[in-house]
Amino acid sequence: MPDTTVRWGVIGPGRIANRFAECLTAVPGARLVAAASRDAERARDFVARHGGERHHGDYASLFRDDGVDAIYVATPHAQHADVAIQALQAGKAVLCEKPLTVNAPQAERVFAAAKAADRFVMEAFWTRFLPVFAQVRRWLDEGRVGKVTGIESFFGYAQPRNLDDRLFRADLAGGALLDVGIYCISMSHHLFKGPLRVLETSATVGATGVDEDLRARIAVGELAVELRMHASMTQKFYNSFRIEGSEGEILVTEPFWDSGQAILLRRGEAPVASHAPYVVNGFEYQVREVQRCMQAGLLQSDVVPWADTLAVMRCMDEIRAAVGVRYPFE
Structure with a gap:
C-alpha cells in the first residue's frame, strides 16, 4: 500500500455507499478506485458519479483487484460476514457497515479471519x-x-x-x-x-x-x-x-x-x-480512523474495538x- 494513499473499493453501491463516497473528499490520502455489484450497471453508474476508475460485476473481481487496499462493505446485513471474510482473505482491509454481522458467532468468524490475514477490520459505526x-x-x-x-x-x-x-x-x-x-x-x-x-x-x-x-x-x-x-x-x-x-x-x-x-x-x-x-x-471521521490504523499497522480501532462489537x-x-x-x- 502506498505510504500516504488508501485506494478504496466499495461493495454494495447503494444509498449508504453514496454517502461514504461523498465523504472521501475530506479525507487526505483517500481515493475511490472501484465498485462492485452483482448489477454491473449499478457499479458502473456509481463509479462514474463519484470519480472512481473501474467497476466490477461480481465481488470476486474486486477481491482480486490489486489496485484496491481497503473495501467498504454496504450490502444487506445477512451478507456482511461472508463478504468481509472473503475480502480479508484476499488481503484487503475492511470497513463493514453496521451491524458488522447478524450474530456474535459470525462476528467471531470475521475477527478470526482478520487475525489470520493480518488485516484491519472495523464495524462502520460512524456515530x-x-x-x-x-x-x-x-x-x-x-x-x-x-x-x-x-x-x-x-x-x-x-x-x-x-x-x-x-x-x-x-x-x-x-x-x-x-x-x-x-x-x-x-x-x-x-x-x-x-x-x-x-x-x-x-x-x-x-x-x-x-x-x-x-x-x-x-x-x-x-x-x-x-x-x-x-x-x-x-x-x-x-x-x-x-x-x-x-x-x-x-x-x-x-x-x-x-x-x-x-x-x-x-x-x-x-x-x-x-x-x-x-x-x-459525518462519514469522514470513521474513514480517517481506518486509514490512521492502517498506516500504523493496527488490526482494530480503539474507538470501535472488536470487543465492543462483540458485546x-x-x-x-x-x-x-x-x-x-x-x-x-x-
Whole structure:
C-alpha cells in the first residue's frame, strides 16, 4: 500500500455507499478506485458519479483487484460476514457497515479471519466518531451532570410497509433492532463501557418474522446505568439520546445518530449548547480512523474495538432470543 494513499473499493453501491463516497473528499490520502455489484450497471453508474476508475460485476473481481487496499462493505446485513471474510482473505482491509454481522458467532468468524490475514477490520459505526459525542464525553468526564442515573434513547421512523423491502425480510436479517436499535445500544456502550445486561424486552413481531417495534431495558457498564430504549420501523419519534444525572442531563438532539448538537442542562443554570458541524457528512471521521490504523499497522480501532462489537452483538442476540426472532439461515 502506498505510504500516504488508501485506494478504496466499495461493495454494495447503494444509498449508504453514496454517502461514504461523498465523504472521501475530506479525507487526505483517500481515493475511490472501484465498485462492485452483482448489477454491473449499478457499479458502473456509481463509479462514474463519484470519480472512481473501474467497476466490477461480481465481488470476486474486486477481491482480486490489486489496485484496491481497503473495501467498504454496504450490502444487506445477512451478507456482511461472508463478504468481509472473503475480502480479508484476499488481503484487503475492511470497513463493514453496521451491524458488522447478524450474530456474535459470525462476528467471531470475521475477527478470526482478520487475525489470520493480518488485516484491519472495523464495524462502520460512524456515530461513535462524531464530534458531538466527544463533547458529551468531556461533560461526563468533568462530572457536569453529577452521578449518571439513566439513559433514554429513541430511534423510530414510519417505514413504508413493503414486505419485500430488506427491512421486513427475515432472510436479509431485517427488523428494527439490527437496523436502528443498535444505535441506542452501541452509543450507550461507547460512553459507559463494561458489560451489557438485558433486564427486560418486548417486541411486536410482524407477519414476516422480524421485530417491527422493540423496547428494552439494559444495564450498561460496571455501574449498571439503565438504558431505556425504543426502536421502531412503524412509529416516528423525536429521535434523541438523553443522559440523566443527579445534577442535570445531556441531550443529543434529533436525530442523535447524525447530530451536530448536544445540550447540557444543569439544574438552576442556563442551558449550554455545543454545536459540532461536519466537514462533509459525518462519514469522514470513521474513514480517517481506518486509514490512521492502517498506516500504523493496527488490526482494530480503539474507538470501535472488536470487543465492543462483540458485546453489543451478544446483547442483541439475547434480545432477539427473548422476543422470538430468529433468522432462517441461523
